[in-house]
Amino acid sequence: MALMVTVSLPLLAALLCWIKPFRAFAWVLTVVCLTLSFALAIFTASRVLADGIVIGIARWFEADGLSVLVILLVSFVCGLAAIFAGGYMHHGSQQTTRLWWFYCNYNLLAFALIIVPAFASPNLVWVGVELITLFAILLVGFENTPTALEAAWKYAILTLMGAPISLLGFFVLYWAYHISGGGTVETWRGLYAAASTMPPNLLKFSFLLVFVGFGAKVGLAPMHTWLPDAHSQAPTPICAVLSGIKTSVPLYAILRLLSVILASPEARIGNWMVVIGLFSVGIAAFLLFQVRDYKRMFAYSTVEHMGIILTAAGFATRGGESGAVAQLMNHSITKSLCFYTAGAVLVVLGTRQIREVRGLFRLSPFAGGALLLCSLAIAGAPPFPIFLSEFSILSAGLRSGHNAAVIVLAILIVLAFIAIFLQINRMLFGNPEPASTRVPLPASVKTAILIAAAPVVVLGVYIPGPVHSLMTLAAQQLGGH
Amino acid sequence: MASAQTQLIEGLNALDAGLILLTAFGMVATRQVQGVMRFFIVQSIFLAISAFLIGFNRGSIHLIALGVITIGAKAIAIPLVLKRTLPNDLYERREINQVINIPSSLLLALLLAIAAEFLVGPLVSVSTDPVVHVNLPIGLAGILIGAYSLVARREAIPQLVGILAMENGAFFAGVAIASDLPLIAEFAIAIDVILIAVVIGVLTRDITRTVGTTEAATMSELKEEPYEWR
Numbered sequence: 001m002a003l004m005v006t007v008s009l010p011l012l013a014a015l016l017c018w019i020k021p022f023r024a025f026a027w028v029l030t031v032v033c034l035t036l037s038f039a040l041a042i043f044t045a046s047r048v049l050a051d052g053i054v055i056g057i058a059r060w061f062e063a064d065g066l067s068v069l070v071i072l073l074v075s076f077v078c079g080l081a082a083i084f085a086g087g088y089m090h091h092g093s094q095q096t097t098r099l100w101w102f103y104c105n106y107n108l109l110a111f112a113l114i115i116v117p118a119f120a121s122p123n124l125v126w127v128g129v130e131l132i133t134l135f136a137i138l139l140v141g142f143e144n145t146p147t148a149l150e151a152a153w154k155y156a157i158l159t160l161m162g163a164p165i166s167l168l169g170f171f172v173l174y175w176a177y178h179i180s181g182g183g184t185v186e187t188w189r190g191l192y193a194a195a196s197t198m199p200p201n202l203l204k205f206s207f208l209l210v211f212v213g214f215g216a217k218v219g220l221a222p223m224h225t226w227l228p229d230a231h232s233q234a235p236t237p238i239c240a241v242l243s244g245i246k247t248s249v250p251l252y253a254i255l256r257l258l259s260v261i262l263a264s265p266e267a268r269i270g271n272w273m274v275v276i277g278l279f280s281v282g283i284a285a286f287l288l289f290q291v292r293d294y295k296r297m298f299a300y301s302t303v304e305h306m307g308i309i310l311t312a313a314g315f316a317t318r319g320g321e322s323g324a325v326a327q328l329m330n331h332s333i334t335k336s337l338c339f340y341t342a343g344a345v346l347v348v349l350g351t352r353q354i355r356e357v358r359g360l361f362r363l364s365p366f367a368g369g370a371l372l373l374c375s376l377a378i379a380g381a382p383p384f385p386i387f388l389s390e391f392s393i394l395s396a397g398l399r400s401g402h403n404a405a406v407i408v409l410a411i412l413i414v415l416a417f418i419a420i421f422l423q424i425n426r427m428l429f430g431n432p433e434p435a436s437t438r439v440p441l442p443a444s445v446k447t448a449i450l451i452a453a454a455p456v457v458v459l460g461v462y463i464p465g466p467v468h469s470l471m472t473l474a475a476q477q478l479g480g481h
Numbered sequence: 482m483a484s485a486q487t488q489l490i491e492g493l494n495a496l497d498a499g500l501i502l503l504t505a506f507g508m509v510a511t512r513q514v515q516g517v518m519r520f521f522i523v524q525s526i527f528l529a530i531s532a533f534l535i536g537f538n539r540g541s542i543h544l545i546a547l548g549v550i551t552i553g554a555k556a557i558a559i560p561l562v563l564k565r566t567l568p569n570d571l572y573e574r575r576e577i578n579q580v581i582n583i584p585s586s587l588l589l590a591l592l593l594a595i596a597a598e599f600l601v602g603p604l605v606s607v608s609t610d611p612v613v614h615v616n617l618p619i620g621l622a623g624i625l626i627g628a629y630s631l632v633a634r635r636e637a638i639p640q641l642v643g644i645l646a647m648e649n650g651a652f653f654a655g656v657a658i659a660s661d662l663p664l665i666a667e668f669a670i671a672i673d674v675i676l677i678a679v680v681i682g683v684l685t686r687d688i689t690r691t692v693g694t695t696e697a698a699t700m701s702e703l704k705e706e707p708y709e710w711r
Contacts, residue, residue, distance in 0.1 A: 121663070121666070123662060123663070123666040124665075124666060124669065126670075127666065127669040127670060127673055130673045130677075131673065131676070134673070134676050134677060134680050137680050137681075137684060138680060138683060138684065141684060141687060144687060144691055145691070146691055146692050147703060149684070149687055149688045149691055149692060150692075150703055151703060152684055153637075153684060153688065154703075156680070156681060156684060157631065157640060157644075160644050160677060160681075161628060161631055161644060161647070163644070163647075163648065163673075163677075164624055164627070164644070164647035164648045164650065164651040165624060165628075165647070165651075167648065167651040167652075167655070167670070168620065168621070168624060168650075168651040168654055168655070171651065171654060171655040171658055171659040171662075172604075172658065174658070174659040174662060175658035175659055178659075178661075179607060179608075185663060199607050201603060201604055201607070202604060202607065205601075205604055228703075229703040232703070233703070
């Protein structure tokens with residue numbers, strides 16, 4: 001029951017924002033509904049920890065450890081981004097008369113994001129992932145400027161092209177399940193159980209199609225080209241959602257399917273995942289040196305992290321799986337903080353260009369401090385959570401004998417670290433241009449940054465017991481155990 | 482008697498598959514935006530016919546329902562939605578500068594169809610059902626040709642139709658290999674397809690108003706330029 005309410009609250013919020021008398025309170029409604037949804041997600045997580053699985057509607061809506069972890073992340077990021085949007089959109093958007101529409105569409109996006117991990121049936125997961133893509137398109141183009149519309153169009157074409165490809169993949173998966181003698185309704189759990197009896201050729205073909213289709217949505221290289229455009233042009237709260245969680249949710253679907261494939265004895269594709277993951281990390285690490293726009297910089301860092309998660313899952317060992325889960329979680333909380341900070345810098349200075357930002361520490365100590373913190377965290381400096389998860393992934397790779405991959409990954413991570421710091425260094429220090437006008441930060445922006453920074457600081461030094469057991473449970477389910 | 486009927490239906494399905502492939506070629510070969518749209522509607526009707534035929538053959542209510550949903554969504558709802566959201570003059574356009582000219586495009590489409598046949602060759606051997614042997618390669622060919630026209634086209638609406646034609650290809654394979662998919666999933670997928678048309682329609686309208694062109698491929702302001710280090 002709690003699960004059903006958790007996933008339907010954003011839909012309720014979207015409906016309310018659409019009704020005329022409520023349009024003026026769209027922001028309050030959004031924040032209240034999404035916060036409630038987060039609270040209920042915590043409750044659901046506690047039930048999952050107690051019982052192992054929570055069933056909303058049997059064989060349709062079920063949440064195990066991995067699902068509930070993603071649900072928690074979605075509601076956390078979406079709720080905070082909504083709080084952030086309050087001050088930011090009223091201040092930074094040119095489209096203030098259409099704000100109710102923004103929140104309506106935003107809630108639909110949050111609904112699509114939160115429902116994907118709750119679906120027990122892979123076919124419905126496809127529908128959910130497509131809904132995410134569709135609801136995000138108009139939000140990317142919300143500002144209606146030529147560049148925003150160009151970004152929205154690129155995003156739409158590249159990601160929608162993946163839709164029919166992955167659809168065929170899910171049809172083939174269903175076919176394989178059927179041949180192996182499964183029932184009429186396939187669920188993730190049913191797939192694990194049937195994995196060893198399904199024809200390996202069909203499984204591999206289906207995974208290939210789903211991987212190509214969903215990989216475009218995750219932003220894996222070479223299908224990442226929409227990502228920096230969309231992430232630099234969309235309103236900043238949308239960037240936080242897109243980068244923090246929207247890329248992780250299709251990746252969640254890929255990882256779920258990957259664990260089914262890895263459970264089949266003849267379909268060995270783990271090493272391919274390592275190679276493709278490393279390719280994404282490499283592309284991102286080198287492009288990070290080239291960026292001129294700090295929002296694009298964080299976008300490329302997302303490509304890097306998605307690649308790291310895929311590499312870790314490709315190791316196909318317990319250590320790799322728990323590393324992938326930890327990285328998925330740490331990426332979401334840290335990357336959303338990065339975009340809130342980027343939004344704050346944009347509010348203060350009104351420019352996205354790195355070279356036009358000088359001496360941020362003197363202009364706005366709050367934004368400067370937040371930028372330093374989030375860049376350290378996202379680049380993977382100790383003692384932040386991403387350092388821990390990257391370290392555990394590297395050591396898991398060594399233990400499973402992927403020595404070459406670990407060396408390459410370590411070099412690329414260090415390169416990305418250097419690139420991010422070369423860029424950030426130019427923004428933080430030096431003398432600000434005297435003519436620049438500075439705008440005070442809205443309270444909701446500061447609040448969102450402070451709340452988002454708390455888990456980033458805490459989880460690096462201390463992981464609370466329930467969080468640790470949830471991560472362990474999720475990692476086990478990622479391995480299909 | 483029953484086997485003669487089955488054979489007839491399988492024959493008709495094979496004919497239908499050929500017609501679907503022909504409409505896919507037609508979309509590649511047409512310059513007029515309106516013409517591309519018409520080919521898409523015809524292709525959707527052929528898809529529904531295949532669903533009816535296989536549904537009748539296997540006694541599956543699901544497939545009959547899927548055929549009805551397909552006609553409702555793709556042959557009626559999507560053209561209506563696009564007519565409503567988009568200004569009429571978009572339909573009367575002709576695409577002058579295509580990336581690749583039409584004869585070469587057709588040749589490439591033919592190569593893609595042959596490639597699809599070879600790609601799924603090892604896969605269809607798991608089934609003895611002749612319908613699978615027809616629908617899976619043609620469906621994959623539909624996807625590949627749709628993807629190709631998406632890359633080669635410059636106007637917004639033909640690009641959208643390319644995505645929808647890819648969806649048709651996926652479904653054409655789907656009716657043969659996943660014939661008893663839960664109806665709710667099929668229904669959700671149909672709604673999803675209509676939503677694609679709505680969202681792309683609205684986006685195209687916004688682009689026409691703000692940028693003044695629907696040659697989406699000409700928009701290329703966002704890219705990475707080398708950073709000059711100072």
